[in-house]
Amino acid sequence: MTGIVYKSTGSWYTIKTENGDFLECRIKGKFRMKGIKSTNPIAVGDVVDYDIENTSDETTGVITAIHERKNYIVRKSVNLSHQMHIIASNIDVVFLLVTINNPPTTTSFIDRFLVTAEAYGIEAVIVFNKIDTFDEATLDEQLYLQHVYSSIGYKCLRVSAKDAKGIEELKALMKDKVSMFSGHSGVGKSTLVNTLEPSLNLKTKQISESHAQGKHTTTFAEMFDLSFGAKIIDTPGIRGFGIVDMDKQEIGDYFPEFFALKDQCKFNNCLHKDEPHCAIKKALEKDEISWSRYKSYIQILEGDEEHYRSDIYDAERRASDETRKS
Numbered sequence: 001m002t003g004i005v006y007k008s009t010g011s012w013y014t015i016k017t018e019n020g021d022f023l024e025c026r027i028k029g030k031f032r033m034k035g036i037k038s039t040n041p042i043a044v045g046d047v048v049d050y051d052i053e054n055t056s057d058e059t060t061g062v063i064t065a066i067h068e069r070k071n072y073i074v075r076k077s078v079n080l081s082h083q084m085h086i087i088a089s090n091i092d093v094v095f096l097l098v099t100i101n102n103p104p105t106t107t108s109f110i111d112r113f114l115v116t117a118e119a120y121g122i123e124a125v126i127v128f129n130k131i132d133t134f135d136e137a138t139l140d141e142q143l144y145l146q147h148v149y150s151s152i153g154y155k156c157l158r159v160s161a162k163d164a165k166g167i168e169e170l171k172a173l174m175k176d177k178v179s180m181f182s183g184h185s186g187v188g189k190s191t192l193v194n195t196l197e198p199s200l201n202l203k204t205k206q207i208s209e210s211h212a213q214g215k216h217t218t219t220f221a222e223m224f225d226l227s228f229g230a231k232i233i234d235t236p237g238i239r240g241f242g243i244v245d246m247d248k249q250e251i252g253d254y255f256p257e258f259f260a261l262k263d264q265c266k267f268n269n270c271l272h273k274d275e276p277h278c279a280i281k282k283a284l285e286k287d288e289i290s291w292s293r294y295k296s297y298i299q300i301l302e303g304d305e306e307h308y309r310s311d312i313y314d315a316e317r318r319a320s321d322e323t324r325k326s
């Protein structure tokens with residue numbers, strides 16, 4: 001029998017069975033996934049095979065196999081620096097909430113996020129929130145950003161979580177899929193989820209307020225079914241999008257508009273920096289590639305390893321704090 005993992009608390013896993021019932025399961029034997037050193041063998045989102053185990057007073061399950069993951073997101077384990085903790089798997093779409101100035105979301109943050117999503121193989125959608133607060137300048141900036149990202153091919157939505165604007169479009173994109181919401185603290189993630197499903201009171205808020213950072217081991221990702229046929233994965237205390245190891249050579253491949261042109265660069269290992277006859281730099285000069293995207297690319301390329309290997313939320317937050325100070 002097959003089920004989906006909705007919650008994991010270390011030794012027990014709550015799975016939803018094909019009948020729609022929830023079943024508490026343990027695992028039997030060793031689960032080793034090829035190529036990943038992870039502290040947890042099974043993560044929220046995993047599709048698993050299980051057997052029923054009946055004892056005199058309860059019915060539980062035993063997970064016997066895990067189906068191949070279509071993708072997964074990780075963070076470094078708190079205690080074991082070389083191991084990964086798999087936060088969640090089989091995510092269909094991740095929504096990045098962006099606010100223009102309250103709080104500010106920089107293009108560099110957006111681009112790092114998109115690069116990570118590309119590397120993970122997860123579709124990313126940009127959701128501009130708080131449109132109810134926009135003055136003319138903010139609106140201009142938002143529309144400009146929307147133009148930049150939609151011309152690359154990223155879906156963009158404009159919403160107001162507070163006034164429930166744009167919510168139907170968002171629901172349509174979430175239907176029949178597993179979604180995650182991400183973005184800086186204060187962009188409106190909890191508000192938006194509550195607008196989508198008022199009965200669902202996610203723990204995100206409480207936990208971030210009690211400064212649970214560093215105590216990740218006590219917070220667990222959890223999947224929820226929403227009434228309109230969508231699933232979301234909530235990751236309390238984890239607002240970033242994990243870590244991805246990238247070679248310098250592959251970074252450009254995670255900028256779709258660079259990737260589309262790179263065959264036209266003279267050198268097939270072109271880093272689009274100082275090389276002659278670079279198609280990306282030519283496109284940049286013709287304004288066919290946005291300067292802010294190119295700047296983000298160079299930052300990621302030249303950034304110290306910490307920048308793209310550590311939690312991008314924290315890295316970017318520090319960076320954006322520094323920019324604001326200067």
Ligand SMILES: Nc1nc2c(ncn2[C@@H]2O[C@H](COP(=O)(O)OP(=O)(O)OP(=O)(O)O)[C@@H](O)[C@H]2O)c(=O)[nH]1
Nearest residue numbers: 130160161162185186187188189190191204205208
């Ligand atoms: N005007 C306006 N305010 C909003 C909107 N969405 C959220 N807010 C406000 O923005 C503030 C932050 O919203 P939250 O939903 O707590 O943000 P969050 O992203 O969950 O924040 P963290 O829990 O810290 O990660 C709250 O005061 C909300 O009322 C919106 O669409 N319009």
Ligand SMILES: [Zn+2]
Nearest residue numbers: 265270272278
């Ligand atoms: Zn090039």
